[in-house]
Amino acid sequence: MPVTSKPEPLRLGLAGLGTVGIGVVKIVQQHADMISARAGRAVVITAVSARDRSRNRDADLSGYAWETDPVALARRDDVDVFIEVMGGHEGPARDATAAALAAGKDVVTANKALLAHHGHELALVAEARGLALRFEAAVAGGIPVIKALTEGLAGNAMRRVMGVMNGTCNYILTRMESAGLPYEQVFEEARQLGYLEADPNLDVGGIDAGHKLSLLAAIAFGTRVSFDAVELEGIGAVSIDDIRLAADMGYRIKLLGVAQMTGRGLEQRMTPCLVPADSPLGQLQGGTNMVVLEGDSVGQIVLRGPGAGMGPTASAVMGDVIDLARGLRIPAFGRPAASLAAPVAAATTAPAPYYLRMTLLDKPGALAKIATCLGDAGISIDRMHQYGHQGTQAPVLIVTHKATRDDMAHAMGRFAATGVLVGAPVAIRIEEV
Numbered sequence: 206m207p208v209t210s211k212p213e214p215l216r217l218g219l220a221g222l223g224t225v226g227i228g229v230v231k232i233v234q235q236h237a238d239m240i241s242a243r244a245g246r247a248v249v250i251t252a253v254s255a256r257d258r259s260r261n262r263d264a265d266l267s268g269y270a271w272e273t274d275p276v277a278l279a280r281r282d283d284v285d286v287f288i289e290v291m292g293g294h295e296g297p298a299r300d301a302t303a304a305a306l307a308a309g310k311d312v313v314t315a316n317k318a319l320l321a322h323h324g325h326e327l328a329l330v331a332e333a334r335g336l337a338l339r340f341e342a343a344v345a346g347g348i349p350v351i352k353a354l355t356e357g358l359a360g361n362a363m364r365r366v367m368g369v370m371n372g373t374c375n376y377i378l379t380r381m382e383s384a385g386l387p388y389e390q391v392f393e394e395a396r397q398l399g400y401l402e403a404d405p406n407l408d409v410g411g412i413d414a415g416h417k418l419s420l421l422a423a424i425a426f427g428t429r430v431s432f433d434a435v436e437l438e439g440i441g442a443v444s445i446d447d448i449r450l451a452a453d454m455g456y457r458i459k460l461l462g463v464a465q466m467t468g469r470g471l472e473q474r475m476t477p478c479l480v481p482a483d484s485p486l487g488q489l490q491g492g493t494n495m496v497v498l499e500g501d502s503v504g505q506i507v508l509r510g511p512g513a514g515m516g517p518t519a520s521a522v523m524g525d526v527i528d529l530a531r532g533l534r535i536p537a538f539g540r541p542a543a544s545l546a547a548p549v550a551a552a553t554t555a556p557a558p559y560y561l562r563m564t565l566l567d568k569p570g571a572l573a574k575i576a577t578c579l580g581d582a583g584i585s586i587d588r589m590h591q592y593g594h595q596g597t598q599a600p601v602l603i604v605t606h607k608a609t610r611d612d613m614a615h616a617m618g619r620f621a622a623t624g625v626l627v628g629a630p631v632a633i634r635i636e637e638v
């Protein structure tokens with residue numbers, strides 16, 4: 206009888222033993238047989254690394270070698286795949302990832318910041334050496350969106366990629382609406398619930414979600430990651446008044462990422478937008494994520510799921526690990542990194558309707574002056590609502606027909622000279638979804 210040798214196990218080195226790292230340990234330990242059956246070989250952790258060995262981590266790590274230095278872990282002979290779940294786009298995460306590739310190891314990372322800043326150069330290094338760089342967990346947590354784009358939708362020219370990809374912001378915005386609370390109060394609640402990153406601006410400033418969008422845009426449009434070209438605006442200026450008035454008009458406000466290739470170049474935005482309240486994006490509640498993918502053949506796909514947390518993020522890491530155990534090797538951005546084009550950033554945005562809220566002096570001709578500013582900029586009014594009077598002032602809400610951001614800025618730049626405006630107007634793009 207021929208003797209068939211058992212395939213060698215795939216050996217993992219795990220750098221980072223926070224929530225995600227421990228989630229990976231749990232899956233590897235609890236589902237060893239299932240993973241081995243699916244991958245055709247065992248997947249084992251051989252060594253781990255974290256700063257503080259004495260911390261109680263609610264997992265049995267006794268069978269693993271310990272390295273305090275992740276770079277040393279990355280270079281170990283008994284590690285085939287280096288898993289980086291430490292975070293941070295410079296320092297140990299970058300050094301250890303580079304060291305792993307230099308030592309000939311495949312890399313799986315959950316680090317969106319690292320990839321948004323250095324993804325192209327890391328992918329070039331990996332591919333020049335025949336190694337894999339995988340990052341499913343970096344975008345929208347447990348939603349397998351990278352796999353959807355690089356595999357399932359590989360036969361499509363992508364038209365547009367959209368998403369709510371920061372659960373903390375979506376929690377804050379939906380809680381403001383449901384409880385009728387101002388931003389500052391809900392921000393404080395989110396802090397107390399532990400939802401915010403150590404640097405809250407990563408969440409509420411749109412940076413974390415912008416990192417994710419830049420990675421999806423690179424895959425969808427075959428361009429080098431260009432996080433610096435993402436137009437970023439956080440949710441700090443979204444008021445409860447706008448949330449209420451938008452709801453009256455049939456919309457919800459979301460921190461929405463949109464990437465599309467236009468005739469003017471690649472447009473990437475992560476900004477508060479209005480979306481129809483009855484659309485899938487409008488219906489998205491709490492900390493959940495949603496990614497909308499539009500391809501020329503498939504049409505629109507909507508993926509919804511948990512964007513963070515131990516189980517969902519570890520699930521995505523393990524999806525990548527099991528692909529590597531199976532021998533499935535797809536370039537990091539779905540095509541060779543050396544073939545990714547330098548993106549030309551679109552100088553302006555595709556036209557869209559705008560929500561425009563302002564307070565006017567309640568006197569004859571006030572509204573006409575504002576309408577003239579809009580008309581002179583080529584902007585037509587779709588709907589309008591005046592909310593009674595507050596003394597000598599009148600709150601006014603206008604929904605415009607499609608306009609470019611530049612036209613809106615031009616029109617709004619002329620509002621002050623009318624002498625009828627009280628305070629600053631608010632303009633929010635309405636994304637057609």
Ligand code: HSE
Nearest residue numbers: 370371372373512513
């Ligand atoms: N802080 C992120 C969020 C999770 O709230 O979605 C990690 O990217």
